[in-house]
Amino acid sequence: MLRGFATMSFYAADLEAAKAWYTELLGLEPYYQVPGYIEFRVGDYQHELGIIDARFAPAGATDGPAGSITYWHVDDLEAALDRLLALGAEEHQPITKHGEGFVTASVVDPFGNVLGVMYNQHYLDMLAK
Secondary structure (H helix, E strand, O other): OOOOOOEEEEEEOOHHHHHHHHHHHHOOOOOEEEOOEEEEEEOOOOEEEEEEEHHHOOOOOOOOOOOOOOEEEOOOHHHHHHHHHHOOOEEEEEEEEOOOOEEEEEEEOOOOOEEEEEEEHHHHHHHHO
């Protein structure tokens, strides 16, 4: 039934600031932009990271960290976390080992969204196939 995520969406009250922040973080411009929405293609499988103007958030949406965390694989977890913090993100969860080959951390971006990073050996094994 589930085949992989298509688009992960964040909300930002200041869409232009979010665009600048994520462009700096990712080292690339959004590939798609319309009023109220921008989207980046990220990583080995070109997963989509969409950022939506917070005016379009559904009723009851929070303006702070909440809900599930999507973890993005990184090759160097400590360096990725250091970069996120240097760009103004705040630590949400510290570096945590979950067993052999699985280490996570997460931050809250300057717009209130939780961004997870993970060193994931399974991800690397899948790429190698």
